[in-house]
Amino acid sequence: MPERDVVSWNSMISGCASYGFFGYALGIFLNMQNAGVRPSEFTFSILTSFVSSAHHGKQIHGNMIRGGMNFKNTVIWNSLIDMYGKLGLVDYSLGVFLTMEEFDVISWNSLISSCYRSGHGELALDQFCLMRSSGHSPDEYTISTVIAVCSDLQALEKGKQIFAFCVKVGFFSNTIVSSAAIDLFSKCNRLEDSVRLFEELSRWDSVLCNSMISSYARHGFGEEALQLFVLTLRESLRPTEFTLSSVLSSVSIPLLMEQGRHIHSMVVKLGLESDPIVASSLVEMYAKYGLIDSAIRIFRKLVVRDLISWNTMILGLSCNGRVDETLHIFKELLGEGPPPDQITLAGVLLACNYGGLVDEGMSIFLSMKKEYGVIPSDKHYACIVDLMSRAGKLQEAMNVIEKMPHEPKALVWGSILRACGIYGDLKLTEKAAERMMELDPQSSLPYLVLTWAYEMRGRWESTVRVRRAMKERGVKKVIGCSWIGIKNQMFVFKENQLLHYGGKENYLILRLLTWEMEDEGYVCQRHDKVHAGGEEE
Incomplete structure (x- = not known):
């Protein structure tokens, strides 16, 4: 082009940014300045939408001030507040807001959202109160953001008050607000309220259904999540990547594994297999069931x-x-x-x-x-302590614990206890058990390890004392179990007992099958035990 005005430069910057070439877009902005073309308000609006570096963000802010941007133009300064919020610089967001001569509901929304994104939930609620006291009326976006803040803070009562306000001002039918309220009740362990609210809504869309499916999945109701997903398909609601991710995360028991494969097929048909959100959910699902090779294939196909x-x-x-x-x-x-x-x-x-x-x-x-x-964090310390303990390096493990910057939690002491059960250091066992009883009173691990340690040394009085203490404190032993899903039935094996209707008949059938295998020569020798009562095991 023989001549390039500000619109031409803006078009190039916007085009590069829309395709994800953010570094190249910033380079064009620098060339624009070197060419002597003065940036417009639209130029800065584009730049603030994709900046990912605090250093670049502050430079753009400085350019805006040197360029004499009008402080009455709320659009450009709102975008700056939003930019600092994405970068986690909430102090700068507040600073920009306080220098503005005029602000509207979008200004307040940007500020509240910035506080929320930066992890300052209480500060976001304070800004909402200031907004109300200053006479500005919140819109649907304000309400949905504030309810999301209450969800993260587990502030159910505050969330209910804000939801009551939104019903009063007529925002109840807004799907963004309603979906935020469904998330609030779900995250605060009030799934029944989420279901009730969802059923009261007269119209469904993908946002609402995503929230409800996610709520079911969060609480372990995989079948209900799948049923709702099927209903959305019947209502001709096209699933989004978030819908599919939530449904895949709900496939958590073997009975639903086949449905998980069907959903994978749908993902391929919709062309979403390369979407990072959906692909990660597929990788997690297959890895969870030990189909790790399938998970690796999906991961390798990801371009981004x-x-x-x-x-x-x-x-x-x-x-x-x-x-x-x-x-x-x-x-x-x-x-x-x-x-x-x-x-x-x-x-x-x-x-x-x-x-x-x-x-x-x-x-x-x-x-x-x-x-x-x-x-x-505690998880990392627990892992390294467990690694040392399994290798028999108990002293090195204790050295790691002593160097921790804070008091170790029950997770860390549990690793020491399990190692003590193998390597038999009684003094260390007693110390670790005592600390774990204080930190996690309902855990059966310290009692069981102590009982075993005393029994091995013939200290029967101590063994009885530990068992009595366990009983008096109401600590229950964790019972191991295994389960398998066959067609539409779940079979659970718990302490050598089949827990479902007709368990005895199943054992009889298994015995018959064993006899048939012996007759066919597949089993060389039977290992039955006969008790005093004459019943085989």
Whole structure:
């Protein structure tokens, strides 16, 4: 072009940003300034919508001030408040808001949203109160944001008050507000209220159904989530990536595994298999059932992988005992992916724990803060303590506990206790059991390990004392069980007992099958036991 005006430059910046070429868009903005073309308010509005660096954001803010942007133009300053909110700089958002000569409901919404995004929920509620006291009327977006704040804070009573206000002003029929209220009740363990509210609404859309499906999935009602999903399909509501992700997360028992495969087929038909949200849910679903190769195939097909995708794959491999592959994926992430976070490193440490890789695990643990900027949490400490304890290095494990910046929780002491049960250090067993009883009074682990330790040493009075204390405190032993889904029935095996109607008949059939196998030569020898009562086991 022989001449390029501000509109031409803005079009190029906007075009690059819309396709995700944010660095190139910023480069064009610099070229625009070097060419002597003065940016317009629309230029800055585009730039603030995609800036991901605090340094660049502050530079753009400085350009706006030097360029003499009108402080009465609420649109441009609202976008600046929103930008700082996305960057987590809530102080700057407040600073911009306080310098504005005029502000509207969008200004308040941007400020409240900025506080919420930055993790300052209480501050967001305070801004909402200031908005009401200053005479500005909230809109549907304000209400939905404030209800979302109450959901994250588990502030049910405040959320109910705000919902009552929205009913009073006529926002009840707004699906964004209603879906936020469904999430509120669900996250505050009031699923029945979420269901009641959903059933009272006369019209469904994908936003409402997504919230309800997600609520069912959150509380473990997988079948109800699937039934609602089927109803949405019958209502010709096209599932979004969030719908499919919520439904896939609800497929948590073997009876629903086949439905999970059907949903995967639908994902492929809709062309959403490359969507990071849906793909991560598919990876999690397959990994959860041990179909780790299927999970790997989906992960490898992803063109764009966000940190959630990497973390899901790393955790899936770790939980399935694929130690070497976990470490290989972690190296790939360090080479080409985003920086790892707490979840990433927890998954890698878990893999080292399963594989007994003491040196590798300790090396990663010690480099967390220095190399990755991640401060170890209780989960990381528990994992490294468990790794040391399993390797028989109890003293090294205790050294890690003593160097913790805060008091270790029950999770950490549990690792020490389990190791004491193997390596038999009585003094350490008593110390760990005492601390765990204080931190987690209802856990049966310290009582069981102590009982075993005293029995091994013939200290029967101490054994009786521990058992009596366990009974008096109402601590119940955790009973292990296994279960399997066949067609539309769930069979649960708990302490050698089949817990469902007709269990005795099932054992009789199993015995007949065993006899047939013996007759066919598949079983060499029977190992039946006959008790005094004459009944075989």
